[in-house]
Amino acid sequence: MTLAEHIHYMGPALTLFVGAALVLLADLVLGRRAATWGMALVVVAGGLAWNAAQALAGTSGEALSGSIVVDRFSIFVTFIIFVSAFAVIAAAREWLSRLDGDAEFLALLLISAGSMALLVQSNDLITLFVALETTSIAQFIMAGIAKTDKSAEAGLKYLLTGAVAAAVLLYGFAFLFGISGTVSLPGIAEFVRSGPESQRLPLILAFVFIAAGFGYKMAIAPFHAWAPDVYEGSPAPVASFLSVASKAAGFAVALRVFYTGLGGGDTFIAQDWAMLFGALAALSMVFGNTGALLQTNARRLLGYSSIAQAGNIAVGLAAVAAGSTMGPSGVLFFLGTYVATNLGAFVAVTAVAERLGTEEIEDYAGLMKRSPLTGGVLSICLLSLTGIPPTAGFIAKVYIFNGAIAADQMWLVGLVALAVVNTAISAFYYLRWVRTMWLDDPKDAVTFRPAGPTQAVLFVAAVGVLFFGMAPTWLITAAQRAAETLL
Amino acid sequence: MPPIPAIDELSVTLAHYLIVSGVIFGIGVVIALAKRNAVAVLMGVELMLNAVNLTLLAFSRFSSAFPAGEEPLTGHAFVVFVLTVAAAEAAIALALAVLVYRRRETVDLDRVNLLRW
Numbered sequence: 376m377t378l379a380e381h382i383h384y385m386g387p388a389l390t391l392f393v394g395a396a397l398v399l400l401a402d403l404v405l406g407r408r409a410a411t412w413g414m415a416l417v418v419v420a421g422g423l424a425w426n427a428a429q430a431l432a433g434t435s436g437e438a439l440s441g442s443i444v445v446d447r448f449s450i451f452v453t454f455i456i457f458v459s460a461f462a463v464i465a466a467a468r469e470w471l472s473r474l475d476g477d478a479e480f481l482a483l484l485l486i487s488a489g490s491m492a493l494l495v496q497s498n499d500l501i502t503l504f505v506a507l508e509t510t511s512i513a514q515f516i517m518a519g520i521a522k523t524d525k526s527a528e529a530g531l532k533y534l535l536t537g538a539v540a541a542a543v544l545l546y547g548f549a550f551l552f553g554i555s556g557t558v559s560l561p562g563i564a565e566f567v568r569s570g571p572e573s574q575r576l577p578l579i580l581a582f583v584f585i586a587a588g589f590g591y592k593m594a595i596a597p598f599h600a601w602a603p604d605v606y607e608g609s610p611a612p613v614a615s616f617l618s619v620a621s622k623a624a625g626f627a628v629a630l631r632v633f634y635t636g637l638g639g640g641d642t643f644i645a646q647d648w649a650m651l652f653g654a655l656a657a658l659s660m661v662f663g664n665t666g667a668l669l670q671t672n673a674r675r676l677l678g679y680s681s682i683a684q685a686g687n688i689a690v691g692l693a694a695v696a697a698g699s700t701m702g703p704s705g706v707l708f709f710l711g712t713y714v715a716t717n718l719g720a721f722v723a724v725t726a727v728a729e730r731l732g733t734e735e736i737e738d739y740a741g742l743m744k745r746s747p748l749t750g751g752v753l754s755i756c757l758l759s760l761t762g763i764p765p766t767a768g769f770i771a772k773v774y775i776f777n778g779a780i781a782a783d784q785m786w787l788v789g790l791v792a793l794a795v796v797n798t799a800i801s802a803f804y805y806l807r808w809v810r811t812m813w814l815d816d817p818k819d820a821v822t823f824r825p826a827g828p829t830q831a832v833l834f835v836a837a838v839g840v841l842f843f844g845m846a847p848t849w850l851i852t853a854a855q856r857a858a859e860t861l862l
Numbered sequence: 863m864p865p866i867p868a869i870d871e872l873s874v875t876l877a878h879y880l881i882v883s884g885v886i887f888g889i890g891v892v893i894a895l896a897k898r899n900a901v902a903v904l905m906g907v908e909l910m911l912n913a914v915n916l917t918l919l920a921f922s923r924f925s926s927a928f929p930a931g932e933e934p935l936t937g938h939a940f941v942v943f944v945l946t947v948a949a950a951e952a953a954i955a956l957a958l959a960v961l962v963y964r965r966r967e968t969v970d971l972d973r974v975n976l977l978r979w
Binding site: 524 | 947
């Protein structure tokens, strides 16, 4: 392989890394906030273009002596991550114009998104760990960057929990390395497929540790404690980036390790880790939904709701392991629709906070009269989070639950039943919020319009939610083709 | 009086290393979860990471037991990366701890509680 080919394989991530340096340089030379903001957008667009070029050219295979791999799966998830990074930067225009250190923030966000792209491409444990930590460390700084009391506290809490989770993950990696004798995921897969029954217990120990480490990234219970605090305390653009891109990368890398690395759904330990993710899914849904019922702060509610949604996605992970072919594509499709849904909701909440200076749900009373666009998009996104047709959230839930039932195992059917009950519980707090916006009277006659770029992001998010809800075929096909390359 | 065991019966095996590293990891977990001071939590995390390093090195050292027979330096290389990342993480952690201390005059996690439930 030539150097140019290696660079082409890592292109999307490299674009963002180089772009991060250029943004810092531009800030030094030009010193204009609009210029750095525009540049960051161009950089992410460049990364997306390179990603699209890889997809069109059908690039696939290993690079850097098998340390990274490009396939439809990595291209699909990279696309999700970069789209959310683009939307977050676009919607953060106003907030950035007030922030002390806006270029640093943009550079960190680019580094974080670039490392996520590298993370979903990584094909051995060392690359995976370094990429995971690079994206995490950038996020720790971003969470604390506003330097207010709440932001600093969110940053410190995010970091301390993240450091513990990383150490636990590493301990699992160390054992996986010790048992199988290799750090490359295909090598580990080969070892697991050879069916070493005597290594069953050490292997279970290793993947319990690994699941705990990834569970933190995905924000699934019982590794979720940081999520509501960080989503409420960190600056709004950071929270929206974490809730979408970080979660997508976490689930993608878990799919990669457990599906490719631990040999997919037909090995002797598949049933064990399927049960593990089933239990985590059940816990997440119950904790997330009961927690969300009690919340009065909009962002904190979205934090708990994202834990519950992670539980829904984890149902797909459990189905993966149980040998259901619909499992991985269900997870990918859910992640794709989740970008539009959750980002729309977070950006709408941010817009309200910018204009009305409040995040309490009772202050959303009569939002439809204040700003029809913000209220309308937020309503659509909340309906999608509940899973009501014709939104994308409905199709995504049906797809994932269908995949779990198709695995034809009693405990998975029970898990889906629990998920349906939880959907009913979640409808209570989502729809209560929608009712507040539509039916209650506003306290005063203040009306507002979000900033231009924010309006564009809101509009695109709503169109995405409705489009994937009514015409999901394209995204489902893409998700299925991406999932096929995993094994 | 029992006979003195031969030298190779006394030799340190993989199991010894794994037990020691497991104990260190356990101590690290307890410190990280029980201590209320942010800096003490960080020390717990460092213990956990070093336990991981010891595990990796032990596996690498006794790699003749490996089924796949990977070249024995992989574990050593992994350790170098773990050390590097741990240093970066500690730097950011201390910066954030200083930021919190400047604003709140404390890094006691029980009193850093604006965000709760």
